[in-house]
Every structure is written in structure tokens, then in C-alpha cells.
Amino acid sequence: MNISVVILAAGQGTRMRSALPKVLHKLGGIPLLQHVIRTARQLDPDGIHVVYGHGGEQVREVLAGENVDWVLQDRQLGTGHAVELAMSRVSDADTVLVLYGDVPLIRAATLSGLIEKARHDALAVLTAVLDEPHGYGRMLRDSSGKLVGIVEQKDASAAQLEIREINTGFLAAPAASLRRWLGQLDNNNAKREYYLTDVIALAAAERVAIETASPPNSFEILGVNDREQLSVLERVYQRDQAQRLMRNGVTIADPERLDVRGELQVGSDCEFDVNVVFEGEVRLGDRVRVGPNCVIRNTSIGDDVEILANCVIEDCITGNGSRIGPFARIRPETELADRVRIGNFVEIKKSRIAAGSKINHLSYIGDTHMGSGVNVGAGTIVCNYDGANKHLTEIGNDVFIGSDTQLVAPVKVGDGATIGAGSTITREVPPGELTLSRAPQQTRPGWKRPVKRNK
Ligand code: UD1
Ligand code: MG
Numbered sequence: 025m026n027i028s029v030v031i032l033a034a035g036q037g038t039r040m041r042s043a044l045p046k047v048l049h050k051l052g053g054i055p056l057l058q059h060v061i062r063t064a065r066q067l068d069p070d071g072i073h074v075v076y077g078h079g080g081e082q083v084r085e086v087l088a089g090e091n092v093d094w095v096l097q098d099r100q101l102g103t104g105h106a107v108e109l110a111m112s113r114v115s116d117a118d119t120v121l122v123l124y125g126d127v128p129l130i131r132a133a134t135l136s137g138l139i140e141k142a143r144h145d146a147l148a149v150l151t152a153v154l155d156e157p158h159g160y161g162r163m164l165r166d167s168s169g170k171l172v173g174i175v176e177q178k179d180a181s182a183a184q185l186e187i188r189e190i191n192t193g194f195l196a197a198p199a200a201s202l203r204r205w206l207g208q209l210d211n212n213n214a215k216r217e218y219y220l221t222d223v224i225a226l227a228a229a230e231r232v233a234i235e236t237a238s239p240p241n242s243f244e245i246l247g248v249n250d251r252e253q254l255s256v257l258e259r260v261y262q263r264d265q266a267q268r269l270m271r272n273g274v275t276i277a278d279p280e281r282l283d284v285r286g287e288l289q290v291g292s293d294c295e296f297d298v299n300v301v302f303e304g305e306v307r308l309g310d311r312v313r314v315g316p317n318c319v320i321r322n323t324s325i326g327d328d329v330e331i332l333a334n335c336v337i338e339d340c341i342t343g344n345g346s347r348i349g350p351f352a353r354i355r356p357e358t359e360l361a362d363r364v365r366i367g368n369f370v371e372i373k374k375s376r377i378a379a380g381s382k383i384n385h386l387s388y389i390g391d392t393h394m395g396s397g398v399n400v401g402a403g404t405i406v407c408n409y410d411g412a413n414k415h416l417t418e419i420g421n422d423v424f425i426g427s428d429t430q431l432v433a434p435v436k437v438g439d440g441a442t443i444g445a446g447s448t449i450t451r452e453v454p455p456g457e458l459t460l461s462r463a464p465q466q467t468r469p470g471w472k473r474p475v476k477r478n479k
Contacts, residue, residue, distance in 0.1 A: 027069040027139060028118040028199065030110040033057050033125030034077030034097040039250040045079035047125035048086055049254055052261045053285025053303055056248060057083065059128035061090050066132035067139070070118060073110040074125070102217030103193070108206040116200040119143075122220065124193055127247045129257060129264075134239045135194070141235035142196035147227045148235045149174075150194035152245055160190035161221050163236070171234040173225035178214035191221055192245040201232065269296075277316075291327065315349065323354075326362070343379070361396070378421070391433065392417040401427035401445060408433045420455060 037046025047057035054062075057074070064072050072092040076083050077100055084094055095110045107122055114120060119142050121135060134150070141148035149171070151163050162184050164173040174191045175184050197205075205223040213219060227234055239245055243260045246253070259280075265288075266279035274294045276282055281298040288302045291310035301319045309327035314320070318331055321338040325331075329342055332349035339356035346364040348354065354366065355373035364377050367384030375389050378396035383389060385402035391414050392406050404425050406417050415433035419425075423437050426445030437443070437453040444460025453459045 025139070025143065026115075026118045027067055027121055028114040029064040029067065029069045029072045029121050029123060030107050030114075031057070031060055031064065031072065031074045031092075031123045031125050032103060032106050033060075033083065034075050034080075034100050034106055035126070036078045036100070037126070037249070040248075040254075041251075045083050046248065048079075048083060049248065050285075051128050051248075051254070051258055052265065052283075055086060056128045057125040058087060058090065060123050060125055060130070061087070061092060063130060063132050063135070064121075064123060067121070067135060069121070070115075071113065073113055075106045075110055102209075102211065102215070103220035104206055104209045104218035104222060107202070107220055108209075108218070111199070111203050111206060114199050114203075116203070118199045119196055120199050120202050121196045122194060124247065126249070127193070127245060129241075129246060129260060130194065130244045131239070131241070134237070134244055135196075138194060138196045138237050141237050142198065144233070145198050145201065146233040146235045147198075147201070147224065148196045148237060149224065150192040150239060150245070151189050151236045152192055152238055152242065153189050155188070157185075157188050157190045160192075162187040163189040163191060165189075170228070171224060171236060172228045174219075174221035176213065176215070176219060176221065192239070193220075194245070195220075195223075197223070197227075201227070201230075297333070309344065318349075355390075391415065392419065394419045395421035395423065395439065397422045398425070399423075400425045401429065403428040404431070405429075406431045406433060426460070 033047045040046050048055045051059060061072060073095050074092050075095045075097050077097045080096060093113055097106050097109055119139055121139060138148050138150050159177050161174040161176045162180055163171060164175055166172050205226040208226055209218045209222050211218050224234060246257055248254045248257060262283055263279060265284040266276055266282050269290060270276055272290060273292050274290050277297045282296055283301045286304040289307045291308055293310060294308050294312045296314045297316040299317045300314050304322035306320050307324040309325060311328045312325050314331045315333035317333055318335045323337050323340045325342050326344035328345045330347045335349040335352045337354040340354045340358045342360040343362035345362050346360055348366045351368045352366045353371045357374040358372050359376045361379040363380045365382040365384055369386045370383050371388045373390040375392040377394045380396050381394055381398040383400040387400055387404045389406050391408040398419055407430055408414050417431050417433045417435055419437045420439035422440045424442045426443050428446045429443050430448045432450045435449055438455025440456040441453045442458045443449060443453060444458060444462055447461045
């Protein structure tokens with residue numbers, strides 16, 4: 025069975041009170057519409073047709089990387105009109121599946137089930153039974169329980185408003201039939217819109233089989249209309265991410281205090297303490313431990329790495345067995361090899377640090393290539409910027425840098441060199457020698473501190 029997916033995303037989203045089109049607001053760091061497109065892709069459809077309208081150019085720009093067919097709906101004349109516009113791109117033999125750009129948590133398995141029900145020329149509708157059905161279209165069934173139509177909230181009688189079985193909006197139907205029904209819609213209703221939901225009554229009148237299915241999780245049908253609902257869905261989504269990670273063998277101190285905003289891949293036996301935020305594409309090896317309050321973005325971490333509390337790590341690659349933090353900041357384009365130690369209040373930017381080197385306290389290392397087995401003393405600063413340009417610092421293997429050293433780039437330090445504490449290094453440091461720049465220490469015997477004069 026060939027599937028054509030139509031995603032409705034033309035609505036304005038007025039209640040978001042935002043300059044950003046609603047479907048571009050993010051859930052777990054990914055635009056709402058992108059979640060729906062990704063779910064649609066899992067069904068391996070023939071085509072994905074996205075009906076866009078308000079702020080449309082921005083939507084297309086942000087999601088330019090998605091290979092979908094964009095269908096412009098200039099004026100929002102209703103859900104039926106929106107689907108009809110997309111139908112011009114759909115072949116008669118396909119099964120059409122209608123999704124919504126602002127209902128992001130629908131599962132592919134639920135949709136496959138719905139499509140399955142639309143086999144043999146049936147119309148399949150996803151419904152749910154709600155305690156508070158207000159606002160939704162209500163499912164109308166005859167005395168034998170057969171579905172005969174949907175009535176919208178605004179058009180419903182008092183008795184119909186009592187019905188708790190609601191229309192989620194998701195449906196699947198054979199394209200040829202759907203096209204025929206959509207052609208018969210009118211807008212004689214409270215909203216003066218062409219309702220997609222009216223196809224149910226048309227199908228019933230033709231005695232076409234109408235099937236219903238329900239989602240296994242109630243959150244799957246939740247839509248985003250305002251920022252409060254967005255925050256509710258964010259938590260649902262994050263809880264779901266946490267459960268997925270725990271199923272894959274991650275220990276999470278508190279699943280309510282973890283945020284994954286992007287793609288997180290994990291090895292075995294990783295452990296996350298509270299308030300960890302992963303952003304973008306993050307890959308963790310085996311036995312990675314992340315302490316509380318860390319932000320890790322677009323980073324790849326090796327095996328047996330320990331990240332202590334309060335670190336911010338961005339665009340970085342680490343080898344195995346390293347320890348970072350607490351309170352470390354690793355900035356973009358940094359590569360840490362195996363068994364590197366980065367301690368508290370250390371900032372590293374655009375640098376390569378080879379195996380076993382240690383930068384444990386209060387340092388800035390930027391635009392630096394550092395060899396292996398280097399020990400960087402507390403308070404060491406690489407002066408990489410002359411106010412106009414950035415310069416490279418090259419440090420060999422087994423170098424010992426005394427505390428409070430400034431390395432004024434561009435500068436080279438040879439293998440095995442030792443730099444005395446408090447030095448300002450401006451010229452090449454030869455290998456194997458002690459180099460220091462330091463004013464000689466003086467003592468003034470008998471010197472007295474001044475005392476306060478009496479007035
Ligand atoms: C719709 C259903 C209702 C269902 C509810 C579920 C209809 C007539 N009613 O009502 O039975 O219970 O969804 O949430 O379908 N859209 C367009 N172009 C348009 C109109 C809408 O793209 O011209 C998009 C909107 O952006 C939105 C979706 O379609 O994502 C649903 O439209 P909305 O106006 O919210 O329909 P509801 O009144 O909620
Ligand atoms: Mg709605």
C-alpha cells in the first residue's frame with residue numbers, strides 16, 4: 025500500500041502570541057513540525073505534503089533541509105480545503121494519511137495501525153474518549169454503534185455536546201474516495217469553513233466502511249495552541265526521552281530533571297545526575313558519568329569519562345578515561361585525547377590536548393596544540409589574542425608549566441621544558457631546560473611599615 029502523508033500546518037497560532045509561526049516553536053529543541061515530518065518518514069511514504077500558510081516562507085527556510093512537498097494555502101478556509109489543495113499532488117491509488125504540524129507526539133505505530141484500518145477502501149479515523157471533550161469535534165454513531173458523522177463543538181446541540189468520544193483529527197482514507205468527498209464539501213456551518221470532518225458523513229452516506237482506532241497513549245493526540253500547552257508537551261516529551269534512555273541502560277538520578285534537546289546516543293552504563301541538559305547531537309561512550317547541572321552540546325565523549333558538576337561543554341571531542349570539571353567550560357573545536365584532566369574554573373577553546381595532560385585549576389587555554397603528559401599549573405593563561413588576531417601556542421610533550429604563567433602567542437614550548445612559576449613567556453622555550461622570566465626576589469632588612477600620623 026502506497027502512503028501519501030498530508031501535514032496541515034497553515035494555521036496562524038494566534039494564541040502563541042509570537043512573531044514565530046507556531047509550528048516552528050520547539051519541543052525538545054526541534055521545531056514542532058519537524059517532529060511530525062520525522063514521524064511521517066518512519067512510515068516510508070511516497071510523499072509528504074506540508075500545507076503551509078501564515079509565515080510560510082520562514083517555515084520553509086527553517087525546514088529547507090527536509091525533503092517534503094510544500095503546498096501553499098493562501099487563505100485558511102478550513103481543514104477540508106487544506107487537504108484538498110494537497111490532493112492535487114497525490115495519486116488516486118494511494119492511501120492518504122492526514123497529520124497536524126502542531127500535534128507532535130503522535131507515534132508511528134499508532135499511525136500504522138490507522139493506515140492498516142483504511143485497507144480495503146475503508147475510511148479510518150483516530151478517536152479518543154475524553155472526560156473533558158470541550159473544543160473537539162464529537163463522533164456521531166447510530167443506534168447500532170456505526171459511525172455516521174462528526175459534529176464540531178460550535179455546531180453541536182446540547183445533547184451532542186454530552187458525547188465524550190472525540191475526533192483527534194487524524195485520519196486515513198483511499199485517495200480517490202477522499203478526493204471525491206472533498207469535492208462535495210460546503211461551508212454551511214458556524215465557522216464558515218470547509219470541514220475535513222464532513223467527509224465522514226459523506227462516506228457513511230455512500231455506505232463506505234468507517235473504522236476507528238485509538239492511540240495507546242493519551243498524550244499522542246495533544247496539540248499545541250498556547251505556550252502553556254507547549255510546556256506540558258515538553259515535559260511529556262522529556263519524560264519519554266528519559267524512559268527511552270533508562271530502557272537502554274542509563275541510570276538517571278531524576279527523570280524529571282533531564283532535558284534532551286536534540287539527538288543523544290549513549291553507550292552502556294552511563295549515569296546522569298540531576299539537571300543535565302543535552303543539546304544538538306551528543307554521543308556518549310560506555311560508563312560516562314555526568315554530574316549535576318551540566319550542559320553538553322554537539323559533543324562526542326569517549327568511554328569512562330567523568331564530567332563533574334557544573335560544566336558547559338560545546339563542540340568538543342574527548343577520548344577515553346578523561347575527567348572534566350567541576351566548573352569547567354570547554355568551548356568549540358576542542359579535542360581532548362585519553363586520560364586528560366580539566367579541573368575547576370578552566371576554559372579551553374579551539375585546542376588539542378594530547379593524552380594524559382592535566383590543566384587542573386583556573387586556566388585559559390585557547391588556540392593551543394598541547395602534547396601529552398603536560399602539567400599546566402594553576403592560573404596559567406594563554407594570551408592568544410593581540411586585539412586584532414588570534415595566534416597559535418604549541419606546547420610539546422612532558423612540559424611542566426609553573427603556576428601563574430602567561431604564554432604570549434604565537435609561541436612554542438619544546439618537549440620536556442620546565443617553565444618557572446609566574447613567568448611571562450614571549451619567546452620560544454627550548455626543550456629540556458628550565459626557563460623563567462621573573463624579577464629577582466629582594467629583601468630590605470630593617471624596613472619599617474609606615475604608621476599613621478597623629479593629627
Ligand atoms: C479540528 C477538527 C476537530 C478536531 C480537532 C482536533 C475540523 C473541522 N475539525 O478542529 O473535529 O476535534 O481538530 O484538534 O477539522 N489548518 C490548516 N488550514 C486551514 C485550517 C486549519 O492548515 O484552513 C490546520 C491548523 O493549522 C491546525 C489544524 O489544521 O493545525 C486543525 O485546525 P483547527 O482550526 O485547529 O481545527 P479545530 O477547530 O481545532
Ligand atoms: Mg485546533
